[in-house]
Amino acid sequence: MLKIPDRAIAAFEHFTKTDVVAYIQDPLLNLAVRRKVHTKPNCCLAKRDTVEKCYNFDCLDFIPERWKYRTGALKICRAGILEWIQPVMDGNRLLCILNAGLRRAPAVLPGDLPVYRAPQLNNPELVRGLAPTDEAEIRLVLEALAQLAARLREWHAEMRDSAYTESDLSRADLIRRLIHQNIGTHGGGLVSLARHLNLSPDRTAHVVREETGCSFKELQLEARLNYASALLRTTGLPVAQLARECGFATLPNFHRQFKEKFDKTPLEYRKTFSKE
Structure with a gap:
């Protein structure tokens, strides 16, 4: 889907x-x-x-x-x-x-x-x-x-609205959809995903890695950083507000994680994109 x-x-x-x-x-x-x-x-x-x-x-x-x-x-x-x-x-x-x-x-x-x-x-x-x-x-x-x-x-x-069930989506796609759907919410963690899948948190963590090849934290971080990069390219949101909307609790953590993935600070990334 x-x-x-x-x-x-x-x-x-x-x-x-x-x-x-x-x-x-x-x-x-x-x-x-x-x-x-x-x-x-x-x-x-x-x-x-x-x-x-x-x-x-x-x-x-x-x-x-x-x-x-x-x-x-x-x-x-x-x-x-x-x-x-x-x-x-x-x-x-x-x-x-x-x-x-x-x-x-x-x-x-x-x-x-x-x-x-x-x-x-x-x-x-x-x-x-x-x-x-x-x-x-x-x-x-x-x-x-x-x-x-x-x-x-x-x-x-x-x-x-979760109109699609696991019979409509592969479980990997369902997991990714739920993670992306809750990018900006601090309550959209493993426990929330486990509740949606009707599994225990431990079992959910195992299923996530089994179906996607990544841990829940890895998928969540990747989704948040990819969304942040899209917002940096296509909006003028201040970096602090953008970090909050992407689910990062603190600005220093966002800067550190973003630079680790993209080898640039958020502002450097936005400036580089504007020069391409």
């Missing part, structure tokens, strides 16, 4: 002939979705001066504006590239931001569709080689992206 989001995205990409990038804001989706970074040549060319402006426009600046584009929008980035953008919401909570593209924008966009637009660089080299689009494709892809968002939202709700 953890493969469903990537399969849904792959199907969307196949039928729309686009590429999807997801800015993840949720630990469950962070576990399941791999498409998280723009790597297309036109995007890389646009980022030569500063990737930070692109990243801020794509994610940080969009987050407070997401309410305007809840049903999806067209996006014109700094390079003048057209993409489709769709926030995936769980009530008022943002799960991720979907971007699909890339296309060369037509001279005139449909007047009834919302447009999220950045200040333009006005460099024709940045859109060279991109396929053009038209009104018919613009409307079809926008609708398809809304359907993809609904699919991801449905999957997230089912996973979050």
Whole structure:
């Protein structure tokens, strides 16, 4: 079941002939979705001066504006590239931001569709080689992206609410889901997992290692650090707040564990990513 989001995205990409990038804001989706970074040549060319402006426009600046584009929008980035953008919401909570593209924008966009637009660089080299689009494709892809968002939202709700049982998930996937679901809670420990699996804590510890090849603590730490790295890349949260949201009781422990895994402090990691 953890493969469903990537399969849904792959199907969307196949039928729309686009590429999807997801800015993840949720630990469950962070576990399941791999498409998280723009790597297309036109995007890389646009980022030569500063990737930070692109990243801020794509994610940080969009987050407070997401309410305007809840049903999806067209996006014109700094390079003048057209993409489709769709926030995936769980009530008022943002799960991720979907971007699909890339296309060369037509001279005139449909007047009834919302447009999220950045200040333009006005460099024709940045859109060279991109396929053009038209009104018919613009409307079809926008609708398809809304359907993809609904699919991801449905999957997230089912996973979050434990609608799937062990007969639907492998036990290893179930264990990983429960750990990711409780990343930010200090009560989401081995005892909580044992209660959910209807096993003793000792038996649960044995099952976790038997099914995943790792101890519970190793899986929990890996999940928290991976989620922290995603938040460092895709949000502007202060490090102390980010550490708390990822389940670390103290900031020094977070710094130590993060540097041990990534060979950088959290701030160094965020700065390195902004320069790539």
